[in-house]
Amino acid sequence: MSKKLDPRVIRTRQLLRDALVELIDEQGYEKITVQDITQRATLNRATFYLHYRDKLDLLYQSSEEILHELVSSIRPPFKEKTDFDLLRSYDQPHREFVYLFDQVAINSKLYKVYLTEKNIPYFATGLKKIIIDFVSSGIHFMEPDDGKLTVPRDMAIRFYAAAFLEVIVWWLENDMPYTSKFMATQLMRITIKGPYIDNPFFK
Amino acid sequence: MSKKLDPRVIRTRQLLRDALVELIDEQGYEKITVQDITQRATLNRATFYLHYRDKLDLLYQSSEEILHELVSSIRPPFKEKTDFDLLRSYDQPHREFVYLFDQVAINSKLYKVYLTEKNIPYFATGLKKIIIDFVSSGIHFMEPDDGKLTVPRDMAIRFYAAAFLEVIVWWLENDMPYTSKFMATQLMRITIKGPYIDNPFFK
DNA sequence: TGTATTATCGACACTGTGTCGTTAATATAA
DNA sequence: TTATATTAACGACACAGTGTCGATAATACA
Numbered sequence: 001m002s003k004k005l006d007p008r009v010i011r012t013r014q015l016l017r018d019a020l021v022e023l024i025d026e027q028g029y030e031k032i033t034v035q036d037i038t039q040r041a042t043l044n045r046a047t048f049y050l051h052y053r054d055k056l057d058l059l060y061q062s063s064e065e066i067l068h069e070l071v072s073s074i075r076p077p078f079k080e081k082t083d084f085d086l087l088r089s090y091d092q093p094h095r096e097f098v099y100l101f102d103q104v105a106i107n108s109k110l111y112k113v114y115l116t117e118k119n120i121p122y123f124a125t126g127l128k129k130i131i132i133d134f135v136s137s138g139i140h141f142m143e144p145d146d147g148k149l150t151v152p153r154d155m156a157i158r159f160y161a162a163a164f165l166e167v168i169v170w171w172l173e174n175d176m177p178y179t180s181k182f183m184a185t186q187l188m189r190i191t192i193k194g195p196y197i198d199n200p201f202f203k
Numbered sequence: 204m205s206k207k208l209d210p211r212v213i214r215t216r217q218l219l220r221d222a223l224v225e226l227i228d229e230q231g232y233e234k235i236t237v238q239d240i241t242q243r244a245t246l247n248r249a250t251f252y253l254h255y256r257d258k259l260d261l262l263y264q265s266s267e268e269i270l271h272e273l274v275s276s277i278r279p280p281f282k283e284k285t286d287f288d289l290l291r292s293y294d295q296p297h298r299e300f301v302y303l304f305d306q307v308a309i310n311s312k313l314y315k316v317y318l319t320e321k322n323i324p325y326f327a328t329g330l331k332k333i334i335i336d337f338v339s340s341g342i343h344f345m346e347p348d349d350g351k352l353t354v355p356r357d358m359a360i361r362f363y364a365a366a367f368l369e370v371i372v373w374w375l376e377n378d379m380p381y382t383s384k385f386m387a388t389q390l391m392r393i394t395i396k397g398p399y400i401d402n403p404f405f406k
Numbered sequence: 407t408g409t410a411t412t413a414t415c416g417a418c419a420c421t422g423t424g425t426c427g428t429t430a431a432t433a434t435a436a
Numbered sequence: 437t438t439a440t441a442t443t444a445a446c447g448a449c450a451c452a453g454t455g456t457c458g459a460t461a462a463t464a465c466a
Contacts, residue, residue: 044414121322148400151389156398158373159366166365186354193353194397196346247445
């Protein structure tokens with residue numbers, strides 16, 4: 001399948017990818033030129049085109065690689081727990097949530113830049129798709145019957161997926177002030193219990 | 204304050220703004236050039252620079268105008284309801300939520316393009332800020348005591364703000380299949396009751 | 407060491423940008 | 437209606453960055 005890569009190629013691509021993250025952090029994605037990237041990576045501009053079509057292609061490939069690692073680490077979700085475990089776990093961190101935050105922490109520099117810098121194509125979209133799948137399987141596992149959901153299933157999935165992603169961004173923006181385990185617990189709490197401890201609306 | 208504008212100026216700017224929305228819809232924001240915009244607007248390219256600094260400036264000013272209208276329409280939120288109203292309203296649409304969806308519907312073409320096309324600078328960010336303020340005042344009105352929230356206040360605000368914004372995007376992507384009133388009701392339900400009707404985790 | 411692969415380098419045409427100065431069109435007020 | 441100020445149109449310019457060449461140098465690996 002994949003032929004062995006020349007070490008120089010690996011080195012060159014890594015230099016370009018690192019340069020991209022740095023430059024986005026410093027100047028924002030739009031302002032960056034291919035010239036800037038190759039200059040920062042101490043490579044000739046023509047070399048860039050031996051590996052990537054353009055600036056966007058470099059971003060895509062970098063993103064794909066990181067997101068693929070994430071998917072591998074949180075799959076398969078929601079397959080092993082018993083109902084008993086579930087009932088006890090509303091205030092405990094789910095294993096899969098912890099893995100999610102752990103994986104973000106491992107590449108926190110890239111995640112922070114790609115998620116908090118504005119106008120970065122693809123990455124946030126790709127991550128949101130992953131989280132939508134994650135939330136979808138979670139809600140389906142908890143409640144496969146549409147009639148027992150408070151709102152349409154699609155709406156609920158999008159609602160919580162976007163909310164989870166935003167909490168990840170919040171965590172990164174604040175330089176990860178809590179542990180992955182704590183964050184996973186919080187997500188579980190707010191999802192199951194809502195925002196208020198003393199909720200006057202429950203029978 | 205604001206001097207009277209030449210009708211030609213109003214016309215020119217409107218032509219440019221409309222052309223921008225159309226072209227983003229057709230080709231995506233990044234591919235568009237100032238040349239494209241002025242060509243679509245049947246104006247000379249130099250005319251563009253009499254009104255806007257560059258493509259981004261045109262986008263910013265268009266966005267600001269629309270978002271300002273939105274803020275005006277949902278302010279002041281959460282000031283008049285009594286506790287009694289609140290207790291009854293968990294399954295009723297809040298007036299402010301309805302206004303929010305109504306305002307989106309009025310400019311649905313622009314909202315849809317600016318929110319669903321990827322890599323549009325500023326607009327989603329600006330709207331998210333508005334919704335964060337909205338959610339923040341709502342949660343504060345319902346529960347000013349941090350100790351009675353299930354998670355840290357900042358986290359909860361970001362959680363629900365992102366979720367609400369995503370539901371708006373979902374609504375637009377599906378060409379507004381429900382009324383504003385229905386959507387507002389759904390948001391209230393999922394926020395207060397969570398995703399599941401039969402929630403086994405409540406005492 | 408020999409050979410294939412990759413990187414470097416300088417150069418090229420091309421596209422889009424931002425800004426001129428000049429001329430034409432048009433809104434508004436006298 | 438006419439005068440005048442404002443704005444638009446137009447063509448031209450230097451400039452940035454792009455993507456691609458062909459020739460040459462450096463390097464990995466067998």
